[in-house]
Amino acid sequence: MEWGAVSSEEKEVSTILESGSQRTLSPYVTGTSVLGLKYKDGVIMAADMGAQKLNTRCSYGSTLRYKSVEQIKPIGKHTLLGASGEISDFQEILRYLDELIIYDHMWDDGNSLGPKEVHNYLNRVMYNRRNKFNPLWNSLVVGGVKNGQKYLGMVGMIGTHYEDNHVATGFGNHLARPIMRAEWREDLTFEEAVKILEKCLLVLLYRDRSAINKFQISKITEEGVTISEPYALKTFWGFSAFQNPTKGAEGSW
Amino acid sequence: MALRGDWVYENNGGTCVAIAGSDYCVVAADTRLSVGYSIYTRDYSKICKLADKCVLASSGFQGDMKALQKNLSAKHLVSHVHLHIYQHQHNKQMSCPAMARLLSNTLYYKRFFPYYTFNILGGLDNEGKGCVYSYDAVGSYERVGYSCQGTGGALIMPVLDNQLKSPSPLLLPSRDAVTPLSESEAVDLVKDVFASATERDIYTGDKLEIIVVNATGIRQEFLDLRKD
Numbered sequence: 001m002e003w004g005a006v007s008s009e010e011k012e013v014s015t016i017l018e019s020g021s022q023r024t025l026s027p028y029v030t031g032t033s034v035l036g037l038k039y040k041d042g043v044i045m046a047a048d049m050g051a052q053k054l055n056t057r058c059s060y061g062s063t064l065r066y067k068s069v070e071q072i073k074p075i076g077k078h079t080l081l082g083a084s085g086e087i088s089d090f091q092e093i094l095r096y097l098d099e100l101i102i103y104d105h106m107w108d109d110g111n112s113l114g115p116k117e118v119h120n121y122l123n124r125v126m127y128n129r130r131n132k133f134n135p136l137w138n139s140l141v142v143g144g145v146k147n148g149q150k151y152l153g154m155v156g157m158i159g160t161h162y163e164d165n166h167v168a169t170g171f172g173n174h175l176a177r178p179i180m181r182a183e184w185r186e187d188l189t190f191e192e193a194v195k196i197l198e199k200c201l202l203v204l205l206y207r208d209r210s211a212i213n214k215f216q217i218s219k220i221t222e223e224g225v226t227i228s229e230p231y232a233l234k235t236f237w238g239f240s241a242f243q244n245p246t247k248g249a250e251g252s253w
Numbered sequence: 254m255a256l257r258g259d260w261v262y263e264n265n266g267g268t269c270v271a272i273a274g275s276d277y278c279v280v281a282a283d284t285r286l287s288v289g290y291s292i293y294t295r296d297y298s299k300i301c302k303l304a305d306k307c308v309l310a311s312s313g314f315q316g317d318m319k320a321l322q323k324n325l326s327a328k329h330l331v332s333h334v335h336l337h338i339y340q341h342q343h344n345k346q347m348s349c350p351a352m353a354r355l356l357s358n359t360l361y362y363k364r365f366f367p368y369y370t371f372n373i374l375g376g377l378d379n380e381g382k383g384c385v386y387s388y389d390a391v392g393s394y395e396r397v398g399y400s401c402q403g404t405g406g407a408l409i410m411p412v413l414d415n416q417l418k419s420p421s422p423l424l425l426p427s428r429d430a431v432t433p434l435s436e437s438e439a440v441d442l443v444k445d446v447f448a449s450a451t452e453r454d455i456y457t458g459d460k461l462e463i464i465v466v467n468a469t470g471i472r473q474e475f476l477d478l479r480k481d
Contacts, residue, residue, distance in 0.1 A: 127316050130261055131366075154293075159316030160263055162286055164294045173291050 023134040027086040029053050031071045032210040033172030034082035035200055036141045037180055038150045038165050039193035042221035043143035045082045046197040047071040048205070049230055050212035064212065072218045074225040076101045078146040079115040080218055081122075084169040085138035085157065093136060096125060115144025115151040119161070127159030139169035145222050168200070171208040176200035190219065202233055262369045263288050266456025267299050267312035268405030270443055271375035272417070273383030273398050277436045277467040280375035281443045282310045282403075283451070283478060284460040295459035295480065302471065303329055304346040307376035308464050309356070312403030313390070314369040321368050324359060325352070349376035353386040353394060360392030367391050371402040376466050383431055383466075398430030405450035405457040412446050436465065444476055451478045 029051050036045040053065035071090075072082040075097050083090040100121065104113060113121075119142040129135050140155045154167040166180040183196050194217060204211045213235065218227040240247070269282040286297035301309045301322040309325065311318045329339050329347050339347050347355070353374050360368060367390045374386040387400035398419045401409045420428040432439065443463060451458045461476040 123319075127320065130316070133258070133261065135260075156263075156316075158261060158263060158314075159320075160265065160288075160293070161315070161319070162294045162297050164296070173293070177292075 024086060024089065024137050027054060027137045029065060029087045030137075030210075031069055031084050031087055031090075032208060033168060033170045033176065033204055034071055034084050034139070034141045035168045035172050035176050035180075035197055036080075036082060036143050036152055036154075036166065037184060037188075037193060037196065038143075038152050038186075039188040039190060040186075041190065042145045042219055043080065043150055043152050044190070044193050044197060044217060044219040045072050045080055045141060045143055046201055046215060046217045047082055047084070048201065048211050049214045049216060050210065051087050052210050062210075067212065067214060068230070070216065070227075072216060072227060074218075074220075074227070075118055076113050077224070078112065078220070079118045079142060079144035080220045080225060081118070082141040082143075082169075083138045086136070089136040089138050093122070093125070093138065093140070097121075114146035114149075115142055115153070116146075116149075118142055118144070119151070119153040119155065119163075123155050123159060123161045126155050126157065126161075130158040141167055141169060144220050148222065171204060171211075172200070175203050175207055179203065198233060202235070205233065205235065263314050263316075264369070264404070264456075265293070265313070265315040265318075266404045268401065268403040268409065268447070268450055268454065268457045269299065269310035269312055269371070269373045270401040270409060270413070270446060271310065271373045271385040271387075271399065272413075272434070272439045272443065273375065273385045273431045274434060274436060274439055275383065275431050276377075276381060277439070277465060278375045278377060278383035278385065279436070279439045279443055279463065279465050280308050280310050280373065281447065281461060281463040282312065283405075283447060283457045284462055285456065285458050286315060287456055290455075292459075298462055300462055300464055301326070302464075303352055303374075304349075304376070305471075306466055307347065307349045307352045307374065308466060308471070309372060309374050310402075311370045311372045313371050317368040317370050321359065321370055321372075325356060328355065328359075348379050349374065349384050349386075350378055350396075352376075353384075353396070356386070356388065357392040357394045360388060360390065362392075364391050371406075373400050373402050375464075377468075381468060396430070398432050401446075403457075405447075405454040408450045408453055409446045412449070413442075416442060436467065440465065440474075447476070447478060 031051045034047040049069050051066040051069040052062040054062045075081045135157050143152045153163040155161045168176045179200050213232045214230050266287045271280045282299040284296050286293040372388040378384045385397050388394045399413050417432045447461045458478045463474045465472045
């Protein structure tokens with residue numbers, strides 16, 4: 001779906017709701033694709049660190065506003081959460097989860113939320129907000145390991161949710177999923193999984209204009225969460241198709 | 254309702270088919286979950302077991318699909334005793350015709366902000382005969398001998414009409430709508446119609462989940478479909 005587009009109907013909404021409450025009718029600052037896949041010992045996730053500020057209403061385009069946005073965060077002991085879409089809404093989701101996990105911790109019964117519970121909770125939150133016509137403008141990737149069980153799922157803005165061995169949001173679903181489908185195996189080592197993700201990130205960097213060359217890769221295993229320092233990938237812009245894109249498809253001008 | 258934008262719904266595609274026989278019911282759906290030209294996942298089950306002899310197959314918007322399934326299971330099943338839970342009040346599983354009415358009312362309850370789901374309920378009635386109920390998104394429903402719903406529905410329905418030859422509902426005295434096919438013949442027909450629909454409907458494919466309900470219980474089987 002094209003987030004930027006604002007229909008005349010949506011504009012109408014903002015005038016009708018002059019009761020003082022505000023709701024997101026189009027995103028303001030957005031992060032791009034998040035990728036995740038299961039491997040032998042757990043789940044790994046990757047995302048770039050750019051966020052665009054989308055110009056409001058009357059003009060086209062967007063500017064690269066933030067360059068150190070952490071789109072992947074640990075939730076409790078067993079879960080990683082990645083988000084693309086509106087950054088402020090993601091931060092609100094993180095506050096919800098913090099509250100939930102602290103409340104849960106206060107019972108002091110040794111129980112903790114696993115990735116399945118977090119995924120289910122987030123799905124209810126997203127679906128409920130869309131039912132109130134006040135959505136959280138994100139696509140979320142939830143991954144984790146608990147009791148030897150690997151888990152990887154995704155939740156969309158309006159509450160669409162599913163599990164799979166690999167997931168990707170936004171452009172990633174178009175450009176990275178086919179690569180992951182071709183190369184994914186149950187017994188992938190960590191090194192192999194990183195290699196696949198970096199291949200996907202590079203394709204996204206070349207083809208998604210919102211992607212930037214500054215990434216974080218994170219993994220979660222039974223031992224816990226590791227989030228990498230930001231790093232860049234080596235690019236090569238010398239492909240003949242990049243240098244002479246119209247070769248073989250010459251038009252009249 | 255002028256408040257509602259088109260963004261609150263998504264069509265995640267999928268096709269459901271159900272066939273009722275004299276002592277069985279076959280319910281089937283593909284496992285592709287997609288939106289537009291992209292596939293979310295190739296392995297999402299659209300079929301939900303609601304009671305011992307009652308299964309629901311749905312297509313449409315996945316968020317609503319899951320909410321509807323949870324809503325129905327909660328009304329029927331266990332856990333929170335203080336609610337009007339059928340099993341606790343009556344100490345028995347809900348029958349398929351009763352579940353059919355519950356589903357209709359549940360859908361109509363949201364008449365002005367509908368569940369965007371297209372459902373088929375299949376199972377055995379109180380006499381042990383196969384039954385199929387077919388719905389629209391706002392709850393109007395009908396008991397039939399066979400039915401299909403979803404993105405591949407228009408491709409499959411005429412084939413079922415041709416192969417199953419249900420007696421006209423205009424005939425008097427009314428005749429039984431259940432199909433004369435044996436259980437294995439019905440399962441084979443379902444496999445064939447899905448293989449055909451998958452050829453032309455981009456929202457149908459990947460895998461077929463088939464549930465067979467009969468006196469011995471519920472059986473599940475899978476068939477691989479085209480993945481393109």
